[in-house]
Amino acid sequence: MGVVTFPGTLDDRDTQRAVRVAGAEAVPLWHRDKDLKQVDAVVLPGGFSYGDYLRAGAISRFSPVMETIIEQAKGGMPVLGICNGFQVLTETHLLPGAMLRNNHLHFVCRDQKLRVETDRTAWTSDYSAGQEISVPLKNIDGRYVADERTLDMLEAEGRVAFRYLDVNPNGSLRDIAGISNEAGNVVGLMPHPEHAVEPLVGTGRTDGLGFFTSILKNLLKGANA
Ligand SMILES: NC(=O)CC[C@H](N)C(=O)O
Numbered sequence: 732m733g734v735v736t737f738p739g740t741l742d743d744r745d746t747q748r749a750v751r752v753a754g755a756e757a758v759p760l761w762h763r764d765k766d767l768k769q770v771d772a773v774v775l776p777g778g779f780s781y782g783d784y785l786r787a788g789a790i791s792r793f794s795p796v797m798e799t800i801i802e803q804a805k806g807g808m809p810v811l812g813i814c815n816g817f818q819v820l821t822e823t824h825l826l827p828g829a830m831l832r833n834n835h836l837h838f839v840c841r842d843q844k845l846r847v848e849t850d851r852t853a854w855t856s857d858y859s860a861g862q863e864i865s866v867p868l869k870n871i872d873g874r875y876v877a878d879e880r881t882l883d884m885l886e887a888e889g890r891v892a893f894r895y896l897d898v899n900p901n902g903s904l905r906d907i908a909g910i911s912n913e914a915g916n917v918v919g920l921m922p923h924p925e926h927a928v929e930p931l932v933g934t935g936r937t938d939g940l941g942f943f944t945s946i947l948k949n950l951l952k953g954a955n956a
Pocket residue numbers: 776777778779780783787813814815816869870871872873
């Protein structure tokens with residue numbers, strides 16, 4: 732599984748570790764490489780790629796590695812964008828909508844309760860629809876927005892993948908924490924599942940591991956089909 736590092740990425744190492752904890756091989760990918768080294772899936776981790784200059788994800792969108800990822804994602808390759816990675820996915824238009832500054836204008840860092848709304852994506856099949864999980868959240872540009880028509884379409888097509896529970900930490904419309912593309916191979920969310928995969932770390936919860944086991948099982952199923 733490929734894990735992309737842009738200049739300013741923070742969570743690439745934790746993401747690589749999460750991939751390994753799930754039992755897959757983590758392959759580091761550098762933003763200047765167009766070659767994806769034959770990985771079967773890609774994770775865009777969190778951080779501040781290119782310093783979040785102009786707008787989070789706005790420059791990363793034009794990096795050589797994204798050129799190949801966009802092309803392959805359209806062909807069905809699974810891609811997960813976490814936090815800054817989600818911001819990159821909206822900027823590339825692989826996912827609809829946009830991320831704005833949190834409504835209270837502060838950086839948020841908390842354990843966040845979420846509801847996994849669908850198990851019908853490549854990255855959530857190991858969860859059950861309606862399952863409640865808690866993973867860390869840490870960002871300042873986390874407010875998901877889209878026009879009403881797009882929001883209605885996402886709801887109708889079952890593409891709202893995660894919703895904030897208890898607290899909406901940033902003013903995201905309809906409490907949306909993450910969404911998927913139509914085919915379900917591209918998923919983006921603001922909270923950080925890669926920081927909740929081992930019982931000895933953080934709150935001790937492993938609620939985030941399911942993202943990485945989901946994709947691994949799906950890839951193995953595909954390979955054995
Ligand atoms: N943790 C992160 O990925 C931070 C994301 C983003 N740069 C923000 O602050 O909103």
